[in-house]
Amino acid sequence: MIFLRSLLNILFPSQCPLCLSASDNHSHNPICSKCWSTITRYEGPACSICGLPTVSSYTRICAECLSKKPPFAEINCYGIYDGALKESIHLLKFRGVKRLAKPLSELLLSQVTDDYDAVVPVPLHINKLREREFNQTALLGRFLSRSINKPLMLDALIKTRNTKLQTAVSGKERRANLRGAFSISNNISGLRLLLVDDVITTGATVRECAETMKRAGAQEITVVALARSMPRINT
Numbered sequence: 001m002i003f004l005r006s007l008l009n010i011l012f013p014s015q016c017p018l019c020l021s022a023s024d025n026h027s028h029n030p031i032c033s034k035c036w037s038t039i040t041r042y043e044g045p046a047c048s049i050c051g052l053p054t055v056s057s058y059t060r061i062c063a064e065c066l067s068k069k070p071p072f073a074e075i076n077c078y079g080i081y082d083g084a085l086k087e088s089i090h091l092l093k094f095r096g097v098k099r100l101a102k103p104l105s106e107l108l109l110s111q112v113t114d115d116y117d118a119v120v121p122v123p124l125h126i127n128k129l130r131e132r133e134f135n136q137t138a139l140l141g142r143f144l145s146r147s148i149n150k151p152l153m154l155d156a157l158i159k160t161r162n163t164k165l166q167t168a169v170s171g172k173e174r175r176a177n178l179r180g181a182f183s184i185s186n187n188i189s190g191l192r193l194l195l196v197d198d199v200i201t202t203g204a205t206v207r208e209c210a211e212t213m214k215r216a217g218a219q220e221i222t223v224v225a226l227a228r229s230m231p232r233i234n235t
C-alpha cells in the first residue's frame with residue numbers, strides 16, 4: 001500500500017497549493033499531509049440548532065433559530081470555511097479534483113450517526129450541472145451513504161429554478177432568491193433524512209431544502225456540511 005502510494009505520487013507529482021511544497025499523499029493530493037492536518041473540527045461556542053458559531057458560551061440558541069423554529073433538527077458543520085478546508089472544497093467544486101470527495105466525506109462521517117433512512121444531497125439546477133459536469137454534494141453524499149449503509153436518494157430533491165448565486169445577493173434577498181426553487185420528485189413521506197451540503201453561509205439554502213422536504217411529509221431532516229463560512233460581524 002505504501003509502495004503503491006509512493007508510485008502514484010511519482011507518477012502524478014504535484015505541488016501543494018497552500019505551502020507550495022511537493023504533494024506527498026495521493027488520497028488528498030494536491031494538498032500535502034502537513035496542510036491537510038491543519039483541517040480541524042470547530043469546537044467553539046455555537047447555536048445548538050443551526051451551528052452558527054458567533055453565539056456566546058452563555059447562549060445556546062441563536063436569534064434566528066429563537067425567532068422561527070427551523071425546518072431541520074440541526075446543522076452539523078465540521079469546520080470553519082478557511083485555510084486547507086476551504087482550498088480543498090474549492091479544488092473539488094471548481095477545479096473538478098474529485099478524488100478529494102473521499103477524504104472530505106470522511107470528515108463528514110465524524111458529524112453523523114446512522115440514524116437516518118436515507119442521504120439526500122443538496123441538488124444543483126440542471127444547467128449548473130451541465131456546466132460543472134458533476135454535483136460535489138452528490139459525490140460527498142455517495143461516500144457518506146456507503147459508509148453509514150443508507151440509501152442515497154439522488155432524485156428525491158430537485159432544483160427546478162436556476163437561482164442567482166447566493167453570494168451575489170444580499171442577506172435579506174437570499175431567502176427570496178431561493179423561494180420555491182426546489183421540488184420533490186420521490187416519495188419521502190415519513191422518512192428521516194440526512195441532507196448533505198458543502199458550505200453553509202446563512203443556511204438559507206438548507207432551510208429552503210428542508211422546508212420543501214417537510215412539506216412533502218419528511219419526518220425529520222438533519223443537515224451535515226463540511227464548513228461554515230463565518231458571518232460578517234457588525235462592529
Ligand SMILES: [Zn+2]
Binds near residue numbers: 017032
Ligand atoms: Zn501544503
Ligand SMILES: [Zn+2]
Binds near residue numbers: 048051061
Ligand atoms: Zn441557530
